[in-house]
Amino acid sequence: MTTQIVSEQIVDAVKERPRPEEKKAAEKKSSSIKCVVWDLDNTLWEGVLLEDSKVTLRQDVADVIRTLDERGILHSIASRNDHAAAMAKLKEFGLDEYFLYPQINWGNKSASVAAIAKSINIGLDTIAFVDDQPFERDEVAFEHAVVRCIDAADAAGIASLPAMNPRFITEDSKVRRKMYLADIERKNVEDSHEGSPEAFLASLEMVFDISAAREEDLKRAEELTVRTNQLNATGYTYSYEELDAFRKSPDHDLLVASLDDKYGTYGKIGLALVERTSDVWTLKLLLMSCRVMSRGVGTVLLNAILQRAKAAGVKLRAEFVPTDRNRTMYVTYKFAGFREIEKRGTISVLENDLSRGPDFPPYMKVTVDV
Amino acid sequence: MTTQDNKSKIATYLVRFFPGHELREDEDIFTLGFVSSMFAMQLVTYVEHEFGVEVENEDLELDNFRSIRALDAFVTRKLTRANAA
Numbered sequence: 001m002t003t004q005i006v007s008e009q010i011v012d013a014v015k016e017r018p019r020p021e022e023k024k025a026a027e028k029k030s031s032s033i034k035c036v037v038w039d040l041d042n043t044l045w046e047g048v049l050l051e052d053s054k055v056t057l058r059q060d061v062a063d064v065i066r067t068l069d070e071r072g073i074l075h076s077i078a079s080r081n082d083h084a085a086a087m088a089k090l091k092e093f094g095l096d097e098y099f100l101y102p103q104i105n106w107g108n109k110s111a112s113v114a115a116i117a118k119s120i121n122i123g124l125d126t127i128a129f130v131d132d133q134p135f136e137r138d139e140v141a142f143e144h145a146v147v148r149c150i151d152a153a154d155a156a157g158i159a160s161l162p163a164m165n166p167r168f169i170t171e172d173s174k175v176r177r178k179m180y181l182a183d184i185e186r187k188n189v190e191d192s193h194e195g196s197p198e199a200f201l202a203s204l205e206m207v208f209d210i211s212a213a214r215e216e217d218l219k220r221a222e223e224l225t226v227r228t229n230q231l232n233a234t235g236y237t238y239s240y241e242e243l244d245a246f247r248k249s250p251d252h253d254l255l256v257a258s259l260d261d262k263y264g265t266y267g268k269i270g271l272a273l274v275e276r277t278s279d280v281w282t283l284k285l286l287l288m289s290c291r292v293m294s295r296g297v298g299t300v301l302l303n304a305i306l307q308r309a310k311a312a313g314v315k316l317r318a319e320f321v322p323t324d325r326n327r328t329m330y331v332t333y334k335f336a337g338f339r340e341i342e343k344r345g346t347i348s349v350l351e352n353d354l355s356r357g358p359d360f361p362p363y364m365k366v367t368v369d370v
Numbered sequence: 371m372t373t374q375d376n377k378s379k380i381a382t383y384l385v386r387f388f389p390g391h392e393l394r395e396d397e398d399i400f401t402l403g404f405v406s407s408m409f410a411m412q413l414v415t416y417v418e419h420e421f422g423v424e425v426e427n428e429d430l431e432l433d434n435f436r437s438i439r440a441l442d443a444f445v446t447r448k449l450t451r452a453n454a455a
Contacts, residue, residue: 196390197387328411334432361406
């Protein structure tokens with residue numbers, strides 16, 4: 001399978017040049033923390049585990065971990081300890097599930113922090129590191145100047161720091177840790193899978209749901225238009241208010257797609273905006289999260305719209321505006337039977353004669369509720 | 371390089387997407403199974419890298435990509451044009 005390609009695309013998407021209006025958001029984003037990396041001995045618990053197996057949990061720290069988790073901020077561990085003993089103790093405290101890619105080994109903490117950032121695929125500037133030892137904090141700060149280092153003595157106040165308070169908490173942020181855990185599980189299964197890619201995809205028991213956007217979907221929809229660059233056919237971004245107007249408009253369909261499988265949910269991963277007149281429907285926006293590219297779902301939303309247009313007896317057009325990243329979308333349209341019929345400045349207008357009956361892939365269940 | 375070489379290269383590349391299927395030269399790969407965005411993009415990228423041709427927007431027609439024979443003809447056409455230029 002092609003996990004490698006996908007993760008490179010995600011890295012590319014992250015590196016992408018921000019447009020002016022996005023730059024402000026990016027600056028704000030860089031000061032906010034996506035993952036907190038915790039030391040264990042005398043930080044998460046009082047005492048040194050290998051000297052005293054009866055260490056006591058710091059309740060204030062446990063509270064901080066649970067609070068941040070609800071806000072969609074992730075956690076990990078950088079600890080010099082015996083891995084099995086430390087994980088067993090975390091399990092005893094009921095906290096083991098909270099940590100992604102825990103680094104419990106005898107190496108440098110700076111290397112552990114770097115390994116965590118790489119595994120989660122986030123920038124070092126979005127990581128905070130908490131340790132009681134000044135030496136460890138200095139070592140991490142020396143290697144990674146952008147990591148925010150925090151003394152364990154100040155741990156109780158972490159949840160009230162501005163960097164730990166994201167502006168929006170969406171449905172997706174509440175389940176973010178679970179989505180990462182499900183991804184780790186999927187990756188393990190995928191790596192050990194023998195047989196055809198289709199058989200693997202079928203084993204995931206995927207359910208792809210398409211529905212009309214509801215008010216509570218709009219924050220995530222806005223986030224998708226701002227954050228998705230590569231798989232965005234036009235690069236148009238819409239504000240919450242504009243999306244809300246389209247949602248209520250009788251001349252538009254605003255569709256949201258979500259994906260689930262037996263390991264859990266991928267969340268809301270696709271968005272489409274269709275402008276309708278009596279004889280022509282026009283796709284103004286079609287975008288897909290890069291996270292699901294390897295799942296063979298990229299054309300499902302498009303095919304659903306093709307089917308609806310065919311049933312309504314209208315022409316289906318799509319607008320495409322090239323960026324340096326979204327060629328996949330152009331190829332998707334062309335290979336789905338769209339032809340370019342008009343160019344208006346940088347906008348290409350494509351039309352589909354609807355002669356081919358698009359199907360959904362056999363390895364997933366598609367539900368449409370529009 | 372003969373066109374037969376290109377055909378076998380293309381066949382070797384495509385066969386991994388349709389395991390257990392003996393792909394005929396003129397068989398339409400777009401009717402064989404589900405074609406995802408990623409497969410389409412991979413195919414375009416493959417043609418560009420393997421044969422050193424640039425696939426332009428106007429080249430992105432299914433007819434150029436739908437079978438081993440079509441891909442071979444497309445690549446040959448592009449290479450001939452590039453050499454003539």
